[in-house]
Amino acid sequence: MLASQSTSAQVLVRQHPAEEIGFPDLEFEPPTVEEHEVEGVTVLLLEDHTLPLATIYVRLNGGYGLFSRDVYAAVSALPSLIRFGGTESLAPDSVDKILEYYAIQTSFGSGGDVITATANALVQHFPTTIDLLGTLLTEPAFDSNEVEVWRGRQIESVLRRADDPVRLAYSEFNHLLYGDHSIGWEMNAADLEPGDLSREQLLEVHSRIVCRDNLILGLAGDVNWSEVEHLVEGLVDRIKPCSVSLPESPIPTIRDEPGIYLIEKNVEQSVIVMAHATNLNLSDNPAYFSATIGNSILGGGGFSSRILSRIRTQEGFAYSAASLWTIPRRYPGLLGAVTSTRPENAVPAIKAILETMQGLVDSPPQPSEVTTAVDAVLNGFVFNFETSGQILSRMMFYLSADLPRDWLERYLAGVQSVSANSVHHAFSEHMQPEDMMVLIVGDTERMGQELLATLGPVTIMREKDFH
């Protein structure tokens, strides 16, 4: 049983009288996730009998980041074409009709190293749902018209990338930092030749990814194990063991050439994104917890954080401004910030963000800032258990990332040990504002060329340099 605590530490925090209302402890028993194994596949089950609905979650380790660039399009297309490309026995529109008729909601997605699928239905249609999902996963037809629709949509998306300055900035910044590593990839016309999406290519990547050793399953809703066991067995039985294991994704080398990288675009708002590499990893150690609380204080905690308070509330420079500190499991992450502001304010906004960062390098945060950030985690802990989907997806990620099953509880304990000094130590060790690579999409003339040069060496990125 978990019980919330009113404050994490005995720190003097300016309190509003409303906070002195006597709040009872929150007693709460998190729902139990059952863990089963079917032919070597881990299957998680969370019963939730509040509504007559049930959902199946499929997680397959294996995304484009585990393959070479020449199959980037094929792996990226795989989830979409499994869903929309028909099966050996059903044309694409027959699949659509069945899904729509039974009002089955599906979602298929992918990341750099994972493919996910979910299907949700009224509980009386759950056997049909699992069966159809099995057919989609194991008997894809990769209908040529659907392949062409997907390819055309991607080509159009490439054509429209520069229409949105935010998308352009993020895309080019990733490429700038990660180069030819898969994190820096962005689809382009050369990836989308018809041969890149041949049936043979698609079947090859399908066989490497949709196989039993890559699979984790989750079920949630108005069902119990005795009702679904045979359905799960039937599904697992249809997914063959993997013939070859997938490799781990390669460790990226993050570019380290501080300065201003400028993409000229005559727009009313400049987009700013800055970062440098850090070598902190997601693991059960104090530095990780100090970094997460530190990021909340720097700019990840909304109006309670320094960057938004300075850039938005005090200066009125931007609608949104935030820090980012990505802390991956296996390889280096990024520490930086993003915002958008009118061109005339771009340089002052960048300077204000760098000053705010430097402030946390120079001195520890106020103890009250740490208390606010930690209390937000402790008192809001119960929101980690709002929906069964949220609980199951999290557990499936822990299994996939080789994190302990009680990682959430360890996280809760870890953040309670964070202090102002440990946050200061994390920033002193990992944040160097002067080493930021800053990419700006904006109107150079209105931002001021001389002003930009005061921030560091300026590199103009031409459209031909875009990847």
Place this chain on the structure above:
Amino acid sequence: MTAFRNISVILIALLTSSLQALEAQQTPGELLPVRQVTLDNGMRLVILRRPGAPTISFTVQFNVGGVNERLGTTGIAHLLEHMLFKGTTSVGTRNIEAELELYPWMDSTHDSLVAARARGDSVGALELSERIAQLEDSAAVFIESNEFDHVLTRAGARGLNATTTSESTVYFVDLPSNRAELWFALEADRMLNPVFREFYAERDVVAEERRMRVEVNPAGALAEAHLASAFRMHPYGVPVVGYMADLQVMSRQDVERYYRLYYGPNNAIVGIVGDLDPDQIEAWARKYFAAIPNAEIPPVVTAVEPSQRGERRTELEWDAQPQLQIGWHVPAGTDPDAPSLAILSSLLTGGRTSRLYRSLVLESRAATAVFSSLGPGMRYPQLLQISATPRAPHTTMQLEELIYEELELLIQEGPTDSEIERVRNQISAGSVRRIQSNIGLAFQLVESVALFNDWRETFRYSDKLRAVTADDVMRIARTYLTRSNRTVTTLIKTDDSK
């Protein structure tokens, strides 16, 4: 086991669905144990206990939005929404008396600034701008910035935010159940004692929001141009975020006056959904909100959009690839024709088997996406809108032709039984899915009370949708989807960037 090996099996299944049984039942939503309460000052509350994690979603909807604005102060409802996070006489201040003394000086300096700009006195305007900045710096000494947010953050709040639409403004947050009373204390204080501090910096923030949503966003710019073209009289044609020229002259006093006019308890509806004790929630509502004094009934919107007499076409040049938007004037969301219009919209673009998706995206491959919607609000005659993204080298003109062909076919032949059945089944499942989220339910309940003064009406709407026939769809398509009633807006790439 593998099913669906034979298409005939599917067809039999389609004809013998058990979903028919659902149609005759009361919708799941109507069975919810909702309590509706009206306080003496006119404030209405809907309270719903739902099992689950010990969290509660809180919403307060004020029936005011873009339609309650005039040219010159467009965007004021949205700017006010921002200002209500700035605190009160006790939240966000270290010395309220000293702070409040500065605002009359700030207000009168701003009046002088607007006058200086109007007479072209740029030197005087610059001096006055600097004077306002100095006064804001003086006030900052007494201000505890973002304290409203800090208090809720420490309590573990999630999703603290607000949204302003054409016709409503909703404030919302989720809290752990044991912190419910904190919300009542803060919200009542906000309704009674707001202080519009840090105003000019926040006005700049809203200007940045407009830049982000409209001025660098081709889809946002297209939507704004489209509504302005379709509505010449009715304020649906005015952007909720406001025009930049209006934002730059709006004063703190303008916002304060607007607040007094529209934020009375009789114009507020509260929705509270989650793991709660309804008796305790009602008791807190009476304790904290009953003290808010009665207010005048806010002015109503009287503008009526005249019938459109002829197709309107607008082009918007932008450094971006083309997009298309078409809208037809249709009745308000409360009109008896509204369910048929919703079904028509679903038949056209709801899912991959819908008519326009099949025609434009799958068969001709002329578009990468096509959507339809009813809006921008529900309370006044609105638009049925179709937006489509052409796939090069196809043009928006080609998309228009394909869309009109499909519409003509629908008008002449009507939808098939299976199309109608598909949409009805989606409605049945949707009526269950839509009650999964606390915050979603809270929004739904307050909007139902706002429109019909009855929380159940939102769920009865599913029955009205299921009652729509093929003839209804043909009739409304024939009535409203005419050439003279439509507005076409196209985003075209600027010549110099082709």
